[in-house]
Amino acid sequence: MTRRPMRRVLVANRGEIALRIMRACRDEGLETVAVYSDADAQAPFVRAADQSVRIGPPAPAESYLRIDALIAAAQATGADAVHPGYGFLSERAAFAQAVTDAGLIFIGPPASAIVAMGDKTSARRLMAAAGVPIVPGSTKALTDPDEAAKVATKIGYPVLVKAAAGGGGKGMRIVRTPAELPGALTTASSEALKSFGDGSVYLEKYIELPRHVEIQILADQVRTIHVGERECSIQRRHQKLVEEAPSVAVSAELRERMGAAAVAAGVAVGYRGAGTCEFLLAASGEFYFLEMNTRIQVEHPVTEEVYGVDLVREQLRIASGLPMSIPEGPLVPRGWAIECRITSEDPANGLLPSAGVIQWLRAPAGPGIRWESGVESGSEGTLYYDSMLAKLIAHAPDRARAIAVMQRALQELMVVGVATNVPFHRKLLADPDFQRGDIDIQFLERRPDLMAASDDDAAIERIAIAAALLAEDQRISRRVSAPAGAANAGASASAWTQLARRDGLR
Amino acid sequence: MKYFVTVGERTVEVVVDGEAVTVDGRRTVARIDVVAGSPEVRVEIDGFASTLAVAGRQGTAWQLVVAGGVRDVTVEDERSRHIRLLAGAGKAVAGHAALKAPMPGLVLRILVAVGDSVAAGAPLLALEAMKMENELKAAGPGVVTAVLVTPGQAVAKGQKLLELGPQT
Structure with missing residues (x-):
C-alpha cells in the first residue's frame, strides 16, 4: 500500500459540512485550513480552523468555485490535502486534477472516476456493461410506430415516451396500453420539436411510484464495500428534505443485491473513498441505477448513526493510503436514523427563502440527537448559498421511536430571526402515511397540505392568549416603573422585555 | 384588561x-x-x-x-x-395593495402589465433568490396600476415591485 502522510487539510467548502470535516480532522490529529468568502468571515467554520484564508467576494463564482484561489491558499498555508465537501467543486474532475497536479492529496475519488460518472448517458452505458440494472429503454430515437410498439412490448407497459433533447417534462407521455402508443408518439414528438427544435423521442420503462433509495459505498486500495441504504423519497423539486436509514422497503436480501450492484458500479470506475449510488426502487422490488454521487453526501449522518461508522474519518484514512477501519464481513444496521434538513424556507410564505439575522438559536440535544449546523445566534442568512441552516438527526432503536425522538427535538428547537421549514417537518412526522413508511418520490407533490401554513381554531386561540398575556405583561411592567428590588421585577421586566420596549420607543 | x-x-x-x-x-x-x-x-x-x-x-x-x-x-x-x-x-388598505419583495433577490420576469386584471393567486412576477426561482402571486384580485421594477434588477427585501388597485 502507498502511504501518503497527511498533516494539514484545506477544506474547500463552507457551512455545516466544512465544520463537520474540520471536526473529523481534529479527531484524527490533523490541522485544518478554512477558506472563506466575505459573506462567511464571521462563520463558525472559519473559527473552527487552525488557519483561514479569504478567497474572495460572496458570489460562489468569485470565491468557492475559484480553483486557482483554492490551490494558492493550500500552498500558502502549507496544506498537503484538500477536502472538497459536497456541492461547489466536489464533483468537478478539473478540480480533483488541479489538486493532484499541485502535488496535493485530493480527499475523494480519482478525477477519472468523476469523469466516468459525470456524463449521465455514458455512465448508464458503463453501468449496463458492469451488470448494474438501469431503467430499460430504447437506445436510439424512434419514429416508426411499428418499431416503437415492438420496443414497448419488450420493455413492458407502462412506458414513458421522452424527448431525446428533453427536460422539464416537455415532450413526455405515459403510455399504459399499446393502443395509446401511436397517438402519444405523435404528440410527444411535435411537442419536442416545438420546445427543443428536435422531434426525436425514445422509450423508457415507466416506474410507478418509485422510492429514492441510495447505497453508500467505501473503497480503499484493497476493498470496495457498501454501507447500506438511505431512503430519500421525501423531496420537493428534486431537493431532499428528509432522509432515513435503513429503508422500510429494503429487506436484508434486497440490501445485499443493491449493495452488490453499487459495489460493482464503484469497481467499474476504479472508485476510491466514499461515494453514493442512487437508485429508483419500484414497488415490485426491482431497482434501477440513476447516478453516482462521487463525494460525501449531505445525508451521510443517518448511515453513520445506524452503522456506527465515521464516513469522513474513513475518507481521510483512505486518502492517506490507510485501509478503511471497518471490519470485513456483512454490516447490520443498528436501529433507525432520520434526518430533517432545517432550511430557511417559510411555509407561511409559499416556502420562499427567508433571509435575515438569526437573533436566537437553541439547538435540540439529549439522547439520540445529533445537530450538524453551520450557523449560530448572530449568523446572517445570505442568499448567495443554499438555504440549509442545519441538519437534525435522530437515532433510536426503531423507526417509530426515531420519529418520536425527532418530534421531541423539533419541539426543543427554537430559531428566532428567520422563518424555517420546521412546521413542515412537524406535520410530516405526524402524518399517518409517513409514519407507516408509505412514501415515494411523488409523495410531497400529492401532499401540498404538508407544505402549507395552516392552523386550527384551538391553535389560534392559544396564540391569541399568549399574545394578550405578553401585551398585558408589557403594560404592567411599564406602569410599575420597577423600583430597585421590586419583588417581581425579575419575572416580568426581563432583559428581553426591556429590549422590546427600547425597540418600541425607537 | x-x-x-x-x-x-x-x-x-x-x-x-x-x-x-x-x-x-x-x-x-x-x-x-x-x-x-x-x-x-x-x-x-x-x-x-x-x-x-x-x-x-x-x-x-x-x-x-x-x-x-x-x-x-x-x-x-x-x-x-x-x-x-x-x-x-x-x-x-382593502382594494389597494403593493406587491413587495419577500426577500432580496433578482427580478427575472414580469408576468403582468399595467392595466391587467388579475385574480387572487395569479402569478405576477418571477424573482430569483438563493438559486431558486420563485413566482410571486397576487394576494387578492385587482388591477395592475404600476410596475416599479424591470427584469434583471436587484431588489431589497420589502421593496415595492408592483401596485394593484381595486377592480372596476
Whole structure:
C-alpha cells in the first residue's frame, strides 16, 4: 500500500459540512485550513480552523468555485490535502486534477472516476456493461410506430415516451396500453420539436411510484464495500428534505443485491473513498441505477448513526493510503436514523427563502440527537448559498421511536430571526402515511397540505392568549416603573422585555 | 384588561384578569413566564405548557415564533382599536395593495402589465433568490396600476415591485 502522510487539510467548502470535516480532522490529529468568502468571515467554520484564508467576494463564482484561489491558499498555508465537501467543486474532475497536479492529496475519488460518472448517458452505458440494472429503454430515437410498439412490448407497459433533447417534462407521455402508443408518439414528438427544435423521442420503462433509495459505498486500495441504504423519497423539486436509514422497503436480501450492484458500479470506475449510488426502487422490488454521487453526501449522518461508522474519518484514512477501519464481513444496521434538513424556507410564505439575522438559536440535544449546523445566534442568512441552516438527526432503536425522538427535538428547537421549514417537518412526522413508511418520490407533490401554513381554531386561540398575556405583561411592567428590588421585577421586566420596549420607543 | 388579538384572518377577544383569561367568552387559566436574557416565553394554558419566542414588536404588531412557525399577530387594547377604527385605517388598505419583495433577490420576469386584471393567486412576477426561482402571486384580485421594477434588477427585501388597485 502507498502511504501518503497527511498533516494539514484545506477544506474547500463552507457551512455545516466544512465544520463537520474540520471536526473529523481534529479527531484524527490533523490541522485544518478554512477558506472563506466575505459573506462567511464571521462563520463558525472559519473559527473552527487552525488557519483561514479569504478567497474572495460572496458570489460562489468569485470565491468557492475559484480553483486557482483554492490551490494558492493550500500552498500558502502549507496544506498537503484538500477536502472538497459536497456541492461547489466536489464533483468537478478539473478540480480533483488541479489538486493532484499541485502535488496535493485530493480527499475523494480519482478525477477519472468523476469523469466516468459525470456524463449521465455514458455512465448508464458503463453501468449496463458492469451488470448494474438501469431503467430499460430504447437506445436510439424512434419514429416508426411499428418499431416503437415492438420496443414497448419488450420493455413492458407502462412506458414513458421522452424527448431525446428533453427536460422539464416537455415532450413526455405515459403510455399504459399499446393502443395509446401511436397517438402519444405523435404528440410527444411535435411537442419536442416545438420546445427543443428536435422531434426525436425514445422509450423508457415507466416506474410507478418509485422510492429514492441510495447505497453508500467505501473503497480503499484493497476493498470496495457498501454501507447500506438511505431512503430519500421525501423531496420537493428534486431537493431532499428528509432522509432515513435503513429503508422500510429494503429487506436484508434486497440490501445485499443493491449493495452488490453499487459495489460493482464503484469497481467499474476504479472508485476510491466514499461515494453514493442512487437508485429508483419500484414497488415490485426491482431497482434501477440513476447516478453516482462521487463525494460525501449531505445525508451521510443517518448511515453513520445506524452503522456506527465515521464516513469522513474513513475518507481521510483512505486518502492517506490507510485501509478503511471497518471490519470485513456483512454490516447490520443498528436501529433507525432520520434526518430533517432545517432550511430557511417559510411555509407561511409559499416556502420562499427567508433571509435575515438569526437573533436566537437553541439547538435540540439529549439522547439520540445529533445537530450538524453551520450557523449560530448572530449568523446572517445570505442568499448567495443554499438555504440549509442545519441538519437534525435522530437515532433510536426503531423507526417509530426515531420519529418520536425527532418530534421531541423539533419541539426543543427554537430559531428566532428567520422563518424555517420546521412546521413542515412537524406535520410530516405526524402524518399517518409517513409514519407507516408509505412514501415515494411523488409523495410531497400529492401532499401540498404538508407544505402549507395552516392552523386550527384551538391553535389560534392559544396564540391569541399568549399574545394578550405578553401585551398585558408589557403594560404592567411599564406602569410599575420597577423600583430597585421590586419583588417581581425579575419575572416580568426581563432583559428581553426591556429590549422590546427600547425597540418600541425607537 | 380587554385585548383584540388578530391572528391571520381571525380576531379573537381576550380578557385578561391576572391568570383568569377569557377567550371569546370561554374561561381559561393561563399564565406566561418571560425567560430572562432570551426571547423565549413559557406559556401555560389550562395546565398545558409550551414555549414560544418573541421575534420582534412594533407597537401593536408582534412577531412570534410558535411551534416552529413565524406568526404575525396584532394585539390591540380597546382604546387603540377604537382609534384605528375611527381613523378608518382598516378600510384604506382593502382594494389597494403593493406587491413587495419577500426577500432580496433578482427580478427575472414580469408576468403582468399595467392595466391587467388579475385574480387572487395569479402569478405576477418571477424573482430569483438563493438559486431558486420563485413566482410571486397576487394576494387578492385587482388591477395592475404600476410596475416599479424591470427584469434583471436587484431588489431589497420589502421593496415595492408592483401596485394593484381595486377592480372596476
